[in-house]
Every structure is written in structure tokens, then in C-alpha cells.
Amino acid sequence: MSRERTAVYPGSFDPIHNGHLDIIRRCVPLYDRLVIAVLFNEEKRPLFTVEERLEMIERETRDLGCEVQSFSGLLVDFMERAGASIIVRGLRAVSDFEYEFQMALMNKRLNPRVETVFMAPNEEYSYLSSRLVKEVFFLGGDLGGLVPDGVLELMGRRRPAE
Numbered sequence: 001m002s003r004e005r006t007a008v009y010p011g012s013f014d015p016i017h018n019g020h021l022d023i024i025r026r027c028v029p030l031y032d033r034l035v036i037a038v039l040f041n042e043e044k045r046p047l048f049t050v051e052e053r054l055e056m057i058e059r060e061t062r063d064l065g066c067e068v069q070s071f072s073g074l075l076v077d078f079m080e081r082a083g084a085s086i087i088v089r090g091l092r093a094v095s096d097f098e099y100e101f102q103m104a105l106m107n108k109r110l111n112p113r114v115e116t117v118f119m120a121p122n123e124e125y126s127y128l129s130s131r132l133v134k135e136v137f138f139l140g141g142d143l144g145g146l147v148p149d150g151v152l153e154l155m156g157r158r159r160p161a162e
Helices: 018-030 050-061 075-082 094-110 130-138 149-156
Strands: 006-011 033-039 067-071 086-090 115-119
Touching (some): 006 075, 018 050, 018 115, 033 050, 033 075, 067 075, 075 094, 094 115
Parallel strands (some): 006 033, 033 067
């Protein structure tokens, strides 16, 4: 009896960048179903609303066959509702590993059926993070090649007055 393998790729995706898209593209053929789960966190002040992030991700992934949903609260609770048992996390550097490893162990404790799979990004994106993208953006740097053109356009509309 075969079982559908549903994976969840969670994150804030504020904004989605080419490193995220690299992981998504490489995950799609590995699982029967991939859900990109956009975290809603009231304590953070994101550049884009959850609705804007969902729309951005849907536009950038429309040809990939994955789903895009938002969630708040515990990831393992969202996974239960989504029928998923696999968490996909990107690891850029050793500095990511300690935090991600702790989260993987906590998620496993909260739901023993959950497994976390770590994926390294392609080398060209190994340094890229949404935090860094926003920092370069607010300092007026060039984001070409780091975020999709549609995201770059939306970010341009948010550029602070000089």
C-alpha cells in the first residue's frame, strides 16, 4: 500500500528569494505533494503582509505544482491539518544548523511522526537570506539575481523616500 508523501516547506518568505525558489524547485520531484507554508507571526514587522507573500509565492511557483498556505502557531499542528509528515528546511551554513537541529528535535518531540529533511542550497545562494535581502534593499543595493523580477518590482514600490 503506497502512502502520499506530503512535505511542508515553512518560512516567513519575507520576501521569497531565489534561494527559496531553488529549494522549492528541487523538492517538487521528491515528494507527492509540497506545501509552502507562510508563517504569520504577529510579533514580527514584515515588509510584506501574509496575503502579499502568498500572492508572490503563488505567482513564482504557479508552474511547479506546489500549494501555498499560511499558518500561525505550531508547525506540527499545521502539518497535522495538511496531512504532512516531512518538514523541509534549507541550511545555508553551519550557523543555521544548531538552530534548525534544535527545532527538528522539538518538532519530533511534539509529533514523533514528523521528520525534518535538511537541504543545502545551490552554491550561488548559500549566503542568501530574506533578512539580508531586506538589509541590502533598505541600503539601496542591487538585488538583481537575488529575488525574482516580480518580487523586485514589488520591493521597488516599497523603497523609502530618500
